[in-house]
Amino acid sequence: MSIWERFERIDARLVYLFMALALVLPVLRPIGMPISINPHLTQPFFDWIEGRLPPNSLVLMDAAYSAGPAAELEPQLVANFIHLMRRGHKVVVMAQWEMGAVLARTTLDRVAKEVGAVYGVDYVVAGWRAGGTPWVRSLQDDFWAGMAAVDVDGVSFERLPLMARARALTPEHFAGIIIYASGSPGVATWITWFPEMPLYVGNVAVQVPGNMDELAAGQIRGMLSGLRGAAEYELLIDKPGRAVKLMDAQSMAHAMIIILLVLGNVGYVMKGRRKAA
């Protein structure tokens, strides 16, 4: 068996080892590779919060994710939240995924201290409720009734001043929706039942190609693509954070995968030639 053919049968554990090295080394010693801003995905998202949102707007965030995709989506959530707070806007968070609300609450409480945001005044995490899409649809009529008038910790909306503005999930009360989407239920809920609301999506990378048609059709106004999108947003708000730090590792891992793909395919071709001979 030639060396090229060995590449076709490379042990999966060796691939994991190479991949781990490609990821760990740049995390410990960043290279500082350049990051460009995507003009079709990230830039419209930033421009909306930066300039097009009316002052003191109320924005709904939907934390539709669990612990797994949090690595991609929480840096997006943090960057958007910092930007919204800096511009003087308010945020209400709900979640189509039960764990999303709890994860978002923990994350936002940490970030709120950095930006001076006050719970109940600048942001509220209303939470998740059982009922799927019909439950989300009910928020259109009466946000308080749909949420049973309590936040994720069971605190009454009466004791949270911001919630006086959030009576219904309509354009009269909310200026737009940002969903951090990792699967189903997710984006489809909003484009189907809330077409009149401006929708922006923080997406896991795997879903981005599938949502491009909605972006082209104007059903989605802007989109952050995985950790890369978060890194771009961190640069736009001039607050490089976790996503920017991890981009070198991501790029190195992609380079490693491309090399392994090429080697594996060369091995495949060489084996075919030998068989033919």
Next chain:
Amino acid sequence: MNISGDPQVWVIAIGTLMIYSYLWKENAAYRLMEHMLLGLGIAFSAVLTWDTLIIPRVRTNIIAQGHWMFVVFGLLGLLLYTRMLSPKWSWLSRYPVAVSVGYGVGFSMAMSPRPWLLQVRDSFRDLWVVRDGVFRAQATFDEWVFFIALITTVMYFFFTVPHRVTAVRVGSRIGRYAIMVAFGAAFGNTVAGRISLFLGRLQFLLHDWLGFII
């Protein structure tokens, strides 16, 4: 290096390593963690539903506001459990299922076509792009690529005319390449996403647990 002394961080770190041990081979540590995760997930949902849905609904909607229809539909929902109680009464569970299915179908049919029709409308593109009185070659090229990919992909799934006809055969072959490009983009993004997930764990292990400065 400044290793964390927080027991919670240690539990998370050990749990992460137990799950990743599967990369080497199937083992008892991985299976133990998998079962724990399943149990914790179910318990988490149950507690969250009880605390933030059932209790507030009873206290606010039923007792304070007097919306007694919640009780009626609550009892209807409880009929689902008759399947577990006894075969004699299990037929009662069909009623909440019937209501759910009926509502679900109607709910979906009410609005679902709209998003797709908007996308169909968006597919009617201008194939000769002129903006501000200037011909845009790049945009025109993009629209033609979109148009050809759309038509040929539809052709690939068009079975009324046999694919022996030359125009359909050539068109569907181009469509197959268009589909392959889409699959490639999806796969590339999947890889990027999976690496991001691993990077999240890696950052936790190196920074939060082992205390490396990142």
